[in-house]
Amino acid sequence: MLTTNEIRTAFLEYFASNGHQIVPSSSLVPKNDPTLLFTNAGMVQFKNVFTGQETRPYSRATTAQKVVRAGGKHNDLDNVGYTARHHTFFEMMGNFSFGDYFKPEAIEFAWNLVTKGFNLPKDKLLVTVFAEDEDAAGLWRSIAGLDDSRIIRIPTSDNFWRMGDTGPCGPCSEIFFDHGPDVPGGPPGSPDEDGDRFVEIWNLVFMQYFEDPPGTRSPLPRPSIDTGLGLERFAAIMQGKRDNYDTDTFVALIQASADLTHQAVEGPFKASHRVVADHLRSSAFLIADGVLPSKDGRGYVLRRIMRRAMRHLHMMGTTEPTFYKLLPALIQQMGGAYPELVHGEALIRETMRGEEERFKAMLDRGLHLLEEEKSHLASGASLPGDVAFRLYDTFGFPLDLTQDALRGSGHDVDVKGFEDAMAVQRQRARAAWTGSGDTTVETIWFEARDKFGASEFLGYSTEQADGEVQAVIAGNEFLKKASVGSEVAVLLNQTPFYGESGGQAGDTGFLTASGVKIAITDTQKKAGDLIVHYGTVTEGTLRPGMAVTATVDHDRRSAIRAHHSATHLLHEALRRHLGAHVAQKGSLNTAERLRFDVSQPRPITDEELAAIEAEVNNRIRDNSQVVTRSMTPDEAIAEGATALFGEKYGDEVRVVSMGAGTDNQNPWSMELCGGTHVNRTGDIGQFRIVSESGVSAGVRRIEAVAGKAAQDLTVSNEQRLTQMAAMMKVSVADAPERLAAVLEERRQMEKQIAHLQRQLATGNVAAAGVDKIGAVRLATRNMGETPPRELKGLAETILKQGNADVVVLISTADGKGSVVAAVGPEMVEKVDAVALVRAASAAMGGKGGGGRRDMAQAGGPDAQAADAAFAAVREALKTMA
Numbered sequence: 094m095l096t097t098n099e100i101r102t103a104f105l106e107y108f109a110s111n112g113h114q115i116v117p118s119s120s121l122v123p124k125n126d127p128t129l130l131f132t133n134a135g136m137v138q139f140k141n142v143f144t145g146q147e148t149r150p151y152s153r154a155t156t157a158q159k160v161v162r163a164g165g166k167h168n169d170l171d172n173v174g175y176t177a178r179h180h181t182f183f184e185m186m187g188n189f190s191f192g193d194y195f196k197p198e199a200i201e202f203a204w205n206l207v208t209k210g211f212n213l214p215k216d217k218l219l220v221t222v223f224a225e226d227e228d229a230a231g232l233w234r235s236i237a238g239l240d241d242s243r244i245i246r247i248p249t250s251d252n253f254w255r256m257g258d259t260g261p262c263g264p265c266s267e268i269f270f271d272h273g274p275d276v277p278g279g280p281p282g283s284p285d286e287d288g289d290r291f292v293e294i295w296n297l298v299f300m301q302y303f304e305d306p307p308g309t310r311s312p313l314p315r316p317s318i319d320t321g322l323g324l325e326r327f328a329a330i331m332q333g334k335r336d337n338y339d340t341d342t343f344v345a346l347i348q349a350s351a352d353l354t355h356q357a358v359e360g361p362f363k364a365s366h367r368v369v370a371d372h373l374r375s376s377a378f379l380i381a382d383g384v385l386p387s388k389d390g391r392g393y394v395l396r397r398i399m400r401r402a403m404r405h406l407h408m409m410g411t412t413e414p415t416f417y418k419l420l421p422a423l424i425q426q427m428g429g430a431y432p433e434l435v436h437g438e439a440l441i442r443e444t445m446r447g448e449e450e451r452f453k454a455m456l457d458r459g460l461h462l463l464e465e466e467k468s469h470l471a472s473g474a475s476l477p478g479d480v481a482f483r484l485y486d487t488f489g490f491p492l493d494l495t496q497d498a499l500r501g502s503g504h505d506v507d508v509k510g511f512e513d514a515m516a517v518q519r520q521r522a523r524a525a526w527t528g529s530g531d532t533t534v535e536t537i538w539f540e541a542r543d544k545f546g547a548s549e550f551l552g553y554s555t556e557q558a559d560g561e562v563q564a565v566i567a568g569n570e571f572l573k574k575a576s577v578g579s580e581v582a583v584l585l586n587q588t589p590f591y592g593e594s595g596g597q598a599g600d601t602g603f604l605t606a607s608g609v610k611i612a613i614t615d616t617q618k619k620a621g622d623l624i625v626h627y628g629t630v631t632e633g634t635l636r637p638g639m640a641v642t643a644t645v646d647h648d649r650r651s652a653i654r655a656h657h658s659a660t661h662l663l664h665e666a667l668r669r670h671l672g673a674h675v676a677q678k679g680s681l682n683t684a685e686r687l688r689f690d691v692s693q694p695r696p697i698t699d700e701e702l703a704a705i706e707a708e709v710n711n712r713i714r715d716n717s718q719v720v721t722r723s724m725t726p727d728e729a730i731a732e733g734a735t736a737l738f739g740e741k742y743g744d745e746v747r748v749v750s751m752g753a754g755t756d757n758q759n760p761w762s763m764e765l766c767g768g769t770h771v772n773r774t775g776d777i778g779q780f781r782i783v784s785e786s787g788v789s790a791g792v793r794r795i796e797a798v799a800g801k802a803a804q805d806l807t808v809s810n811e812q813r814l815t816q817m818a819a820m821m822k823v824s825v826a827d828a829p830e831r832l833a834a835v836l837e838e839r840r841q842m843e844k845q846i847a848h849l850q851r852q853l854a855t856g857n858v859a860a861a862g863v864d865k866i867g868a869v870r871l872a873t874r875n876m877g878e879t880p881p882r883e884l885k886g887l888a889e890t891i892l893k894q895g896n897a898d899v900v901v902l903i904s905t906a907d908g909k910g911s912v913v914a915a916v917g918p919e920m921v922e923k924v925d926a927v928a929l930v931r932a933a934s935a936a937m938g939g940k941g942g943g944g945r946r947d948m949a950q951a952g953g954p955d956a957q958a959a960d961a962a963f964a965a966v967r968e969a970l971k972t973m974a
Contacts, residue, residue: 097328097342100211101157101186101430104322107206108155108188118159118431121382122391130391131161131379135187136298136319142191143261143300143317146539147620152193157324157430158185159382161375163394170397170493174368174405177289177336181398182375184324192315197232199297199318203268204237207295211331217271219291221281223264224248229299233266247282254298254319259305261313268295270330289335295322338367342426346370349422354409365405372402373419374427380444381437385678385692387789396448397491403449404494407456414453417445436730440692443674447694447791452489459488463498473503478510485515537569538619541584548624549587552600552769553721556645560585562637566625575635583611583626583635588643590626591650592618596680597657597768602645609633609641650769652684655800658719658771659709659780660689661751663797664735665762666708667691670701678792682768686783686798693793697785702795709780712752712761716775720750726765733759779803847883863897866970869920872897873963876904881911885948888915899924901933901966905956910937912962913950921947924973932969933962 095103105115119138123129129137135158141147163170163181172179188202207213220239222229224246233239255262269281269291278288298319302310325337332340338347347358347366356362376399379391386396399416406415420442428435466480476499484490490498496506545563564584565572575581583604590613593599599616610632617625626643660680668675671693679690697705729748730736751774752761771777778800788794798806818828821835864871872891876884881904888900898920904911912933914926930942930951937953944950953962 094332095211095328097324097340098426098430100328100331101184101324103210104186104206104324105155105157107210108153108202111153111202113153113155113188114151116154116156118157121159121161121379122384130394131163132158133160133162134158135160135185135321136189139189139191139319140256141539143256143319146536148543149191152191154189154191156185156187156189158187159378159431160185161379163375163398170401173371174364177338178292178326180325180337180371180374182371182378186322186324186327187320188318189320190318192317195301195316195318196229196299197236199299199320200229200232200266201236203295203297203320207268208237213270213330219243219245219269219271219280221245221247221252221265221267221269223252223266226252226264226266226299229264229266245280245282254300255304258307260303261300261317262304262310263299263301263316266297266299267293268297270294272335276335292326292330294327294330295320338370343367343370345426346373346419346422349419350406350409353415353418354406354411356409362405362409365409368405369402369416369419372398373416373423376402376416376445377420377423377434377441378431380441381431381433383678385444385789385791386448392789393491396489397493399445399448400452400489400491401494401497403452404456404498407453414446414449416449417442420445432727432730436736437676439673440676443672443694444692444791451790455488459484459490460498462488463490463495467499467502467504470504475505475507478507478512479514481506481511482514485511537566537571538623538625541566542620542623545584545586547622548585548592550589550591550624551587552589552591552645555589556647556650558587558589558643560587560641560643562635562639562641565635565637571637573636575630577630577632577634579630579635581611581628581630581635583613583628584623585626585641585643588624588626589645590616590624590643591645591769592616592624594618595766595768596660597682598653598684600645600650600653602643604628604635604641604643606633606639606641609635609639611635611641649684652800652802653682654769654771655777656684656687656798656802657682657768658751658774659713659777659797659799660687661749661762661764661766661770662709662712662774662777662780663687663689663705663795664691664764665752666705666712667693667795670705670708671697678788685802686796689795689797690788690792691795692791694791696787697793697795702782702785706780706782706797713774713777713780715752716773717751717753717761718773719770720760721770722748722750724748729765732763734763734765736765779807781806864967866967869924869970869973870896870898871967871970872900873966874902875959875963876902878906879904880906881913881950881952884911884913885915885950888913888948891915892917899926899929899970901929901963903933903959903962905959908956910934910939910953910956910959910962911950912937912942912952914948914966916947918947924970928973929966929969932965936962936965 109115119132121132123132123137135156136143139154142149161182170181173181190199207218208215220233220243222233222244230244230246233244252265252267253262254265267281272290272292276290278290279285280291299316300319301313301316303313304310325340328340329335329337334340337343347370350366350369351358358366376395379395384391384395386392386399403416420438424434424438463484466476470476476495481492481495484495485492492506492511499505541564551558562583563586565575566582567575567579572581590600590602591597593616601615602613604611604613604626611628612631613626613628615627617627619625660682664677674692676692677689678692681688724746726736726746729746734748746765747767748763749766749770750760750763780799781797781803783796783798786794814825814828818825821828821831823831862872862874884902884904888902891897891900892915898917900915902913912930914929916924916926925946926949927942927944927946930949934940934942934951934953937958938955939951939953942949942951
């Protein structure tokens with residue numbers, strides 16, 4: 094029996110032997126399609142090739158593509174664990190032709206692989222074709238020897254594929270496997286087609302038309318092929334199974350779940366084991382591709398998947414975080430084919446552990462609330478939407494987790510009510526989410542890329558170079574010329590300007606020629622490897638074909654370079670001091686500062702930050718040579734270089750090494766990076782951490798400065814310290830001790846002042862400030878600058894002297910009026926302190942006031958109305974006394 098890994102390898106090697114380039118799976122985060130949440134098909138990474146916007150050095154390709162369908166149009170989450178073939182993560186095998194071969198070869202490749210390569214019996218196979226595609230039907234007859242009874246014509250859009258409303262499109266042909274008459278279900282196109290007897294294993298898409306406008310089709314000049322074979326369902330067939338979860342990979346993961354939870358594989362938690370196994374795969378691969386759990390976008394979908402698995406683990410009796418403990422089983426099964434799981438193991442493990450710890454902290458309370466609310470529901474009634482929202486907002490329960498928890502109880506959720514309650518959050522998510530999160534790719538840059546080729550970057554070794562103007566662009570149009578004042582984008586055949594990428598800001602500077610000058614204010618990368626200079630023509634007229642001298646702003650480049658180089662040292666210092674789970678999640682390197690986001694489940698302490706800062710400065714003082722080498726990504730990672738998760742690398746990468754290793758081992762820091770760097774670590778100058786903060790769950794942000802910016806910060810801080818020392822008339826060395834003494838003196842003086850104010854306020858009240866209102870003795874006093882917090886204590890002290898039944902004190906500190914009223918126990922039935930302070934507050938321009946009948950306080954903005962406030966108190970007291 095072939096294992097899943099062996100099937101994958103056999104598929105790829107078969108097409109490689111037939112002239113196809115094996116292309117690694119692209120990231121689950123699509124880079125070239127803003128309409129997609131996740132990569133959901135094998136053709137996604139080739140979309141721009143099919144549309145003609147991009148070219149590749151090969152015309153035939155084959156892939157094993159990672160796919161996630163758990164959000165948007167393709168959302169299989171609710172069915173996962175309860176059916177035989179639904180998954181959130183699966184592998185899509187495929188072969189592609191970009192204007193090379195077409196239907197005859199595609200059909201022959203597929204038929205030969207299935208029947209000869211994998212030895213599936215021909216009498217178990219049948220195919221579908223689009224009803225109008227007689228070419229495909231004829232080819233299946235001639236190549237495969239199928240008769241018309243096993244070629245099913247489908248007249249619907251199920252067998253006609255479209256990339257979108259407009260664009261490449263064409264008929265499909267699908268290969269089905271027949272499990273036999275003892276399995277319920279009918280052939281495709283029949284009323285019983287949803288049964289399990291006939292299983293689709295391979296879909297061949299024949300891109301032969303271009304549709305624009307909708308309904309109007311014209312033949313493509315270079316017809317292409319896009320195919321997709323689901324590895325999991327094909328493995329089930331090859332292994333004699335009808336259920337994907339009975340294949341070797343899933344059996345291993347399910348057994349690991351059973352071993353950890355001590356629940357039988359085929360027992361009452363059969364579906365839970367399957368949920369856990371499927372969600373383990375999607376969670377681990379998404380984290381490896383740079384997605385972290387959050388409250389919106391891709392991170393929210395990941396959180397839904399993870400928490401659904403974690404709830405099922407909880408149902409099976411786990412009391413401690415368990416999900417992450419399944420990771421070794423997954424790596425053992427799939428780490429060979431997908432090394433990103435191995436390289437990202439520490440980050441994946443810590444992310445899973447942290448998320449489950451947070452979830453478990455609220456899970457019991459959330460489930461208790463759900464059970465309580467469910468007990469009040471009539472049979473078949475829906476859980477109110479506001480309750481589901483409370484579970485989400487307070488306990489972190491995604492809606493589908495609540496729906497899953499209600500599964501089997503006969504209840505559902507009032508989804509409309511939930512969405513109404515979620516309106517604000519949903520609006521924020523819509524504003525933040527616009528598809529994949531990437532900028533829509535402008536067609537003009539692919540046109541320029543095809544016409545002129547890639548820009549050659551010279552900036553690793555120079556900051557000035559001559560180049561030829563290949564294109565002048567404005568408003569997505571190629572210009573023949575641009576005069577003074579024009580804002581333009583300029584392409585050169587070669588340039589020393591660095592285009593913004595990897596968190597490093599783009600260069601600024603000038604393009605000059607005889608009588609011509611363009612001030613460059615930004616440089617960006619487009620279409621992968623086009624370097625685009627954005628600026629304004631300040632002198633002369635710029636035309637394509639001109640020779641110009643490109644000069645980078647040296648001071649700015651040097652400052653950016655220092656900050657960027659410092660991030661390499663910072664990254665490694667963080668890993669060494671905090672742990673291998675630390676991985677870069679984002680960065681920004683400008684001339685003024687650096688910002689570095691890392692995966693880290695808890696705040697970094699001041700002591701840790703001090704040690705990390707010292708470590709970086711030690712490496713700077715070592716002044717070791719910064720070494721840059723080019724190699725393949727696999728070679729670099731094999732040597733120990735750190736790659737950024739989710740980053741797309743080409744066939745060749747730059748490996749930047751900093752700091753000397755020990756005992757002939759690897760350098761202190763070694764990363765894959767295409768940015769610009771210093772020649773020696775000492776060129777960074779110095780490094781200072783400015784702040785550390787949280788960005789989102791599991792991500793911390795460090796802001797720092799390097800080079801001249803760090804020097805300026807140090808000088809500024811020293812100047813402030815010198816000024817403080819001078820003001821205290823001591824040396825800088827003695828300043829901390831003197832400042833501590835000054836603060837202690839101030840504390841003692843504040844205590845003395847408070848004591849004297851209390852004595853002054855309480856002394857001889859009867860002689861000054863006691864009025865008789867009816868039968869009530871009223872003591873009033875304006876306390877001036879006495880802090881309002883002292884008033885209550887003073888009022889209580891005066892009452893205890895026995896010379897007054899009611900005490901009202903007002904403070905006018907900071908220009909505001911604050912009033913306190915205290916009533917003795919013998920008068921509390923007659924006199925209400927709250928009413929008194931409210932009257933005083935109103936006289937001072939305030940509103941309200943609160944407290945008890947025997948003690949209350951209030952305030953007002955007009956401190957000068959204190960006398961009026963006392964008068965208002967007397968009038969209020971007359972009505973009580």
